[in-house]
Amino acid sequence: MEVDHSGEIGVGDAGPEPEPEPPEAAPSPAAAAALEHQQPWREQLTVRGLVAAALIGSMYTVIVMKLNLTTGFVPTMNVSAALLAFLALRGWTAALARLGIRSSAARPFTRQENTVVQTCAVACYSLGLCGFGSFMLGLNRRTYEAAGVNTPGNVPGSVKEPGVGWITGFLVASSFGGLLTLVPLRKVLVIDYKLTYPSGTATAVLINGFHTPQGDKNAEKQVRSFLKYFGISFLWSFFQWFYTGGSVCGFAHFPTFGLQAWKQSFFFDFSMTYVGAGMICPHLVNLSTLLGAMLSWGILWPLISKRKGDWYPADVPESSMTSLYGYKSFLCIALIMGDGIYHFVKVLGITAQSMHERSKLRRSNSRVADLDKAAAIDELRRDEVFNRDSIPAWLAYGGYALMSVVAVVTIPMMFRQVRWYYVVVAYALAPVLGFSNSYGAGLTDINMGYSYGKLALFVLAAWAGREDGVVAGLVGCGLVKELVLISADLMHDFKTAHLTLTSPRSMLAAQAVGTAIGCVVTPLTFLLFYRAFDVGDPDGYWKAPYALIYRNMALLGAQGFSALPRHCLPLSVGFFALAVLANVARDILPPRYGRFVPLPTAMAVPFLVGASFAVDMVVGTVV
Template structure:
């Protein structure tokens, strides 16, 4: 904590007090203004404690989703709601006990949300379900031991090296774009839809009307949280000693044959809640991908056993059906990613060019025409400065530490490759953060894949797989965190929260996440069979990333027979589908499926797509019955379903580690 206070002292500069918006009256432009509290008071001990609790809960949720389907919906709104619930309950309890406490402000709410999101963000962005798990011996075996390019160099998951890796790789991304925050938030006025939506929600909570609405949402959240938790607890009694073959998830909803082809409803409230948050197009695209793959393609290819692939090879081998599943998924992901990467890069360059030609954008008359509340926000955002020397020295220092430590943990990735990655990263961070500001799409995974192929090919056949996976993680984490921080700066700008407190809150959350995320992962890893392609926690992206690294080292010779032609077809489909969605009129284009969403069921199966479509159905019916209530309550109900089911993972993991098994195995067989 001494080092953290040193940083705080460094960025604390004396300046005149700036007014803040204490409560916005939505029915007019009149604002009730008070003095802005010092930025240090926006980061409180109680806020950090609440962030820790929320971060731990959401780390379990994010890891479950990451290790089962690889899809994690945006949970920022849910985190902001929970932060408000915890803090309001805290202050009311103290008030009833006669203890005077500082008032809970929107600025403290914003910092808690930022800190908690930074914490749980490492649970799905830290590579536990993708590139880090792809280094393990289990994934080496799945990718085909002895396959050309799949070198037998592995690194088993370990708490020590995982925490060290995250600590040296995560903090660099916090500092990459801090000097550009004014340009991107104030000068270019990038919308950052997620950051804006979170700010609107937080500002709404801290009004008289918003407090009443929040109470209604809290009741809905707690009701469905309890239902979801108790339902998960009830299901546990029927999962026997093998949860992947026993329990309610084995119920043959559409018949036993459909169940064998992964078409069933698995009674998971997590996916139902996620489906309520995700758009209808995402959920329908998932279902379409499941029908195309498990309903049509895999039964046909399985019938070609002995012709297209060896009859004696196990189905999990890359030389058999699993090879088609993995590489066709990769082709869909790469096609979709390439199209969106080029499109966003085009819009980014065009927007920057337009902004540079707009020479009068900073003139005094234009500033005079701005509304008073915007001028106040800009004043707070600019005056609460962060010293450039601190940012540059911090980036250089963390880069040097990482360049020394990473090759010690992974000797296959040479120090000069790490240095090259950090030299390249700031430009990639800017492109991604600018594109995310325009489109709300974080393309960090695509930048990571580019790094994976480059460093895998450059490192040679012996070291290429490991070097490619680790370099992919370095770039992906940096690019993702810098974009998330800019989203948070947008939220802070709209809630008049000091950029200093936002940066320090993000740093605290990242530090907590570097410890919490590996510990949470190890609960899963020790309690469940993570990475088993037939189990519950398949970790589908781990095998995808390892095979992309093999592809970068070996080339197309790693593909099974006729797989390359199928990959070309699906890669082309991804490009055409995206192009049609952009070129066709909106009423038609909005029904074109999303190739990236279609790719996930190719590996995992149809069950979670069915769950998420049920979530969409609930939302549709609710909107038709009572649209106003649905708009208000859907986020709270969905969050309750996700959190209740997700929280049960903690006691179930502890029971599994203690060798306490459910008493009943519910399974279905033909009569």
Template structure:
């Protein structure tokens, strides 16, 4: 997954050796249909289930999702390596484990878990539910709400999730070979997989897998221990007032979450500091000042979750910062894309005329060997569009066929822009395009005609197409650097996407059956659900629905987000000695705790401290094992969610209550 908002954060490694393919000159490269093996798909399915639980839990808690490519590559390597070692011992090994098969597994898993993000089960889709609508007050009428059910969620995902794979597949040679776009996450993944399959890399990978499973075991057991002491609401380790009762009341406390300690280890330091800064600015200063105006700025009789009260300031100011950040990056990415094209046009194709090195010649040969016909790409996209035009309005009655047609006509253009930008910067802005779609289509349809649902559903269309398109192109880059056939990459993406379309609704159903999702005070607040619905309400109602002075404050923070990003980019361009831009917080990251509080930001800062300590002790070991330890912490704690959900569904309560 390459997406970095709503917030998914990539871990980028530098690709290294100048003659990588020389190390693999004696390795057998199987044909494309033998790269997609039954054992690879079985391993991919198991890991897809695991990663869907992880991404679903992260989505439903804070929405901060780190790159899980390292864990997917490592666990895929460990699974098949163990299988081949066992079958070889009994003389039953028919096909050796290659880096191409490893790439196929990683692609399948990331494509599947990517659906857990782009499906919107914790954002635009959950925002349709009556419970979230009740918190928003306005628009809480039957035509603007929809009960979540697998019976429509699964077919909706099956209809909209595949279009992105066909939208720009015809441009793969231009993006990968002609323009030589970097796709940093795709390059980093290829670098790791290439390393795994060298003797030295395989030995390191075994140690990394060992570290991952050790931290996994600790995290899983610690999750079980926490459950034992959480008999009722307000019980458990998270209820401890770690920084005092006043800080706890302002949602500033250590949550004892292994998941977010691990996420903090994977995220850049400035991301975690930005989150903590946003929590302190909002909960320690802004919200107490606004709450002092209760009875003047807003009615004192309103519930704590009403968007016409204090919750409205929290949600809409956060939305303003996100929209400001998204608008800036949209404009910036457009400028980068235009500038890049202009430079390429004026360079007289120097890159293409230069003598390719040996690695490039080999990679070009394999990348061009198995073609995906352009007619198949165009026909596939057109076919999916026709099916969507028929099916989507049957699911969402407020979306008409011509709305869906317009979305499918503009999506390939947006998909190209997004994928090109992601290739240059590793930023996928699919969620930002989705927010623009919400505003556009909700305004077009109107409140009385179900504009809220229409806007949220259109977000799903646009976001799914753009997210899968940029993900596919990044995976093509991984395949290019590992000599994996484009055809096997495309089909593994199709299989992984199909898995995700089935697994994601089922995983969401488990969480939705066991917990009240979207409760601001609960275990799974799903912050983006109310925010996305808030954007739709802005589209259909305008700014008149906001509490007193909320519009002025929102405009200030919208402008501030743009200015912060502008200053950051200017410093990056012109200031090189001290690199001050590294210490400027991210507006997108600052906005998230405006609604949630700072408890998860503190957890993530603890993760940063752990990683910093590892780096101080041994920088190389921290680089080698930090991501594996972090991935284990995330996997263990997230997977404890499976038995915890089963216990909750069965009505089993913990034996003790730890309470301050």
């Protein structure tokens, strides 16, 4: 599932408790970093760092793609990327020191270089989250057939098989524009508005903690744990391989709760991948998936199946969109859309309220309190470093204009259904949407890029009409999503740079290099999975459920409610309302009760992928 999992609101950075004599107080991480030699921004970009980032980014691209094409549920891995960056370069410098090598390759490893490597690696694998399991796969023939060849609006011309050429071109045309969308506003969002960007702040705190004497000890413990559980997972997967004789054979299909439960996909498939994902995700997410599995596979699907011949045709395969699978798909969409629209409106409201309050109080409290002098000095030092290596505005404006022209020319050539003015509108609105999204992400840590993409999907599908609506909606969704998503991610990275005293120029360069690597590695990784496995099989392991979900949303936008099976619309409205009410209840109830309200999007995931995924996640919670 293409979801941002860093939805916890973190705390902003705060200086240490001031002492009567600040010069003798223990320095904060930022103050300690200031004592290091401040390298020019070019020296923060090292060959060893870029090589490490390419390797880490490529490895995580494989992991992200595998998760995307199975359940679509991808937890955030930025923290582990920062840890691996630290381990790789600290190990490199330690090895050279043991060999007695004294050269530029053996220079000290700083927190600035660590930040650059982590940013580059994350930029590389983040492209794997930009639609490979949803809109891109939704264009292929298999998804077209799964949606029903006789479904109104699902025309034969709305098919485009994945290929290295057009996927790489699309990524280049859309992702680099997202990098430049908000570069001129970085100072406003990070320094002037002092937005917390909790994910960026958490990454900075982690990196600052690594580069202390105690950080080395903690890193050693983390390395031992990492190697231990990596070995266990690898050996278990190797052991499982010996006992797999077919598609429904082996430990992956062990009837843990009995054969009847197994037929409804309730079993533990011994997948270490999703047990690990369950250990990363909050308990509420995991329990919400289990509740969704019980509601769908335990109650709804068996009951609807008994209405075969009444609620859907008896002579149509259950995998058809006019059959049982249509109920599965659209009820899942209803939960996701209800959750997404609620948070979309909520974040817009929070953003508008915050900006209104900020405009009233802009100059009401400009003095720095003497009691917080040490923290103020740290903050001024961070601001100085952040402003020193400024990025020329002409570079951002000129680059964005250039990428707009490239996209306007190339994207209609790739997809004849996408008119050039659709792309112009997307690029014209991207800075406005990107600023709103980045401001909201700075306040709440919720990146609404996926919601903006879904909104674009419905608008463009309806605008293009029945014949061209599916392709125009899916491609427009991917374009807007990448532009808005990447710009918000860059602001998180700028916040990390601000707190680790890293040059914004080196961060932008690292993002650009990581994006360029991702534009090559990600399509190749995707096609490796696509050609080696049966991707898109609703009854197999590689379900890729969001491909069909996104195509159905495009059909809904192009055709209207006539694409729904009988009785599906009332049920969809009910589940949409359920998602909204669940969010309202979580916000209005006291925190001690609201934290138990399930998450609608997490509930929706098992509707299509099966209950075994939820069982794995709950096992991760127990562990």
